[in-house]
Amino acid sequence: MxxxxxxxxxxxxxxxxxxxxxxxxxxxxxxxxxxxxxxxxxxxxxxxxxxxxxxxxxxxxxxxxxxxxxxxxxxxxxxxxxxxxxxxxxxxxxxxxxxxxxxxxxxxxxxxxxxxxxxxxxxxxxxxxxxxxxxxxxxxxxxxxxLTVNPCTAFMLLHSAVKLQPGDWFMQTGANSVVGMNILQLARHFGYNSINIIRARPDAESLKERLRQLGATYVITDEELMQRSEMKKLVPKWTENNPPKLGIDCVSGRTATEMSKYLANSATISTYGGMSRQPLGIPVSLLIFKDLRFHGFWLTKWKDEQPSKFRDLVIQMQEYYRRDVLHxxxxxxxxxxxxxxxxxxxxxxxxxxxxxxxxxxxxxxxx
Ligand SMILES: NC(=O)c1ccc[n+]([C@@H]2O[C@H](COP(=O)([O-])OP(=O)(O)OC[C@H]3O[C@@H](n4cnc5c(N)ncnc54)[C@H](OP(=O)(O)O)[C@@H]3O)[C@@H](O)[C@H]2O)c1
Missing domain, CATH: 3.90.180.10 (Medium-chain alcohol dehydrogenases, catalytic domain)
Structure with missing residues (x-):
């Protein structure tokens, strides 16, 4: 090398x-x-x-x-x-x-x-x-x-908006993005459970298996997410009535709106990308009755504001590679x-x- x-x-x-x-x-x-x-x-x-x-x-x-x-x-x-x-x-x-x-x-x-x-x-x-x-x-x-973009973003998304405890659940869109896959590896290290959304595709089952190997607890396609009556039974069963406290989103559009319906009261959606190029539409009922919170994260701004913390984070991620937490x-x-x-x-x-x-x-x- x-x-x-x-x-x-x-x-x-x-x-x-x-x-x-x-x-x-x-x-x-x-x-x-x-x-x-x-x-x-x-x-x-x-x-x-x-x-x-x-x-x-x-x-x-x-x-x-x-x-x-x-x-x-x-x-x-x-x-x-x-x-x-x-x-x-x-x-x-x-x-x-x-x-x-x-x-x-x-x-x-x-x-x-x-x-x-x-x-x-x-x-x-x-x-x-x-x-x-x-x-x-x-x-x-x-x-x-x-090293400097995706693992650092993944770590910050898991830690900046909500303090998860081992055993807690989060949901994410774009789970097969590199950021999403870094999130899964870190989540396994920290003991967090996850419901992960990917776009439907012919080889969805093999991708689901790959993401489970990286640390995903459950993986569904965006088409499966849209089957509301089924999902309303599955998510409480999977999470044993400990609904996800955090939604992590790099897709926006209908997928993110639908994901938000399965989050806990007062949960936070942390948005870091908009791959669908669609706006994030949120029904007011989710604001009024569930008090959902919205948070945006941009690594560029965070590191410009805290350059020495960024350097420390990069070295921390390097050590996760050394210890096989990240691949x-x-x-x-x-x-x-x-x-x-x-x-x-x-x-x-x-x-x-x-x-x-x-x-x-x-x-x-x-x-
Ligand atoms: N805020 C920040 O600080 C920060 C930092 C790093 C990255 N990001 C953002 O995070 C996102 C992911 O970055 P990455 O480097 O991990 O990307 P990546 O590995 O290239 O993955 C792109 C992801 O976007 C999905 N995607 C592409 N087009 C889509 C569409 N039209 N609708 C829905 N999903 C679509 C892909 O799914 P398919 O496999 O189905 O195509 C894949 O999951 C980007 O938006 C990037 O700009 C933000």
Whole structure:
């Protein structure tokens, strides 16, 4: 798993996936090449080993995400641009002279901030933008690459809105999302029970089994959820009249509305995504007679407000990987040749965007 440390060769060219206008990623993304900068005494130069494609990365390129990188002429002198991507794992390849007591080539790190642009090969940056990680804590490189967003979000969703006790129940939509699967692994660790909703599909039974193996107590499809007379009998039976105190939602729309009907009085719905692109409609009776509460969670805002707590959380998640509490759920690894011609560097990204399943781009270097 170790990657050999490499000093920066003279005139090395980096490659990045960038955009100069917002829009459909397949139309606005392009590959740019840039000279890899030598680092100043206070900087590090790193190369990316792997970077995931997350839904928020796509929303940023579309121009519909509240947090966005500035477009600058740093890499593209003629037209301001931004490099896409927010998450990834890097290997240090050069260390500024004043940092050599703390950093060394070969060290792995992840991003401490958003908007650094991680769909690229090389970056020269301040160490404050990075969090050192131990490569031997992970089962594979994709776990390290995906450390800072989904596991951290999963942990916060289970702990920020409601204080669950072992044996308590929660419900979640989008249970097969990577966040959802991280939630299941953590819930098993903490002893929480769950009713999980997935979209109906031909292979629903095998997906249900996979989620149960990860820690789900029950898994139903959205179509099964809509069978109200059946669900009204099943949920009290499953939960032994200890109804879910927490609903976790990344889908919104009809699925989230229906889920809310099975929650306990005064339960909280914690919304963290809106994959259906539909609004969350809540009958007033659920507010008046059940006093349901609504909570939104956005990791980006939380970590901007509490950067040192975020660093601690990232290291806590790393330790969960080391202790086998967390395992990378199934993701598709997509090979990217770091020295490819621009069109060939771009293609695996544009092919992966919009394709089903989580993609993690794996950068391959000649040395
Ligand atoms: N608030 C935060 O801080 C935060 C942090 C991380 C992630 N998120 C959000 O959490 C969500 C999941 O992220 P992820 O990285 O775990 O995603 P992911 O692994 O790519 O999974 C996407 C999930 O969305 C479902 N989905 C896709 N299109 C849908 C539709 N039209 N209707 C209903 N469900 C649909 C997928 O179900 P199928 O398998 O059926 O397609 C899958 O369960 C995203 O909305 C993301 O932006 C928010």
């Amino acid at each position: 170790a990657f050999g440390a490499t000093r920066i060769a003279r005139q090395m060219l980096g490659r990045a996936i960038a955009y100069s206008e917002y829009g459909n990623p397949k139309q606005v993304l392009r590959c740019i090449q840039y000279p890899v900068q030598h680092c100043s005494p206070e900087e590090l130069t790193v190369r990316f080993l792997a970077s995931p494609i997350n839904p928020s990365d796509i929303n940023q390129i579309e121009g519909v995400y509240p947090s966005r990188p500035s477009m600058t002429t740093d890499l593209t002198p003629n037209t301001p641009s931004a490099v896409a991507g927010n998450e990834g794992v890097v290997e240090v390849i050069d260390v500024g002279s004043s940092l050599r007591d703390r950093w060394e080539p070969g060290q792995w790190a992840v991003m401490s901030t958003t908007n650094l642009g991680t769909w690229r090969t090389h970056l020269t940056t301040k160490p404050e933008n990075l969090i050192r990680v131990d490569q031997y804590a992970f089962h594979n490189v994709q776990e390290a690459a995906s 990378s759920p199934d993701v598709d690894l997509v090979d990217v040749d770091a020295n490819a011609e621009p069109a060939d560097f771009l293609k695996p990204f544009t092919d992966s965007i919009g394709a089903h399943g989580k993609k993690v781009m794996l950068f391959h270097y000649d040395n």
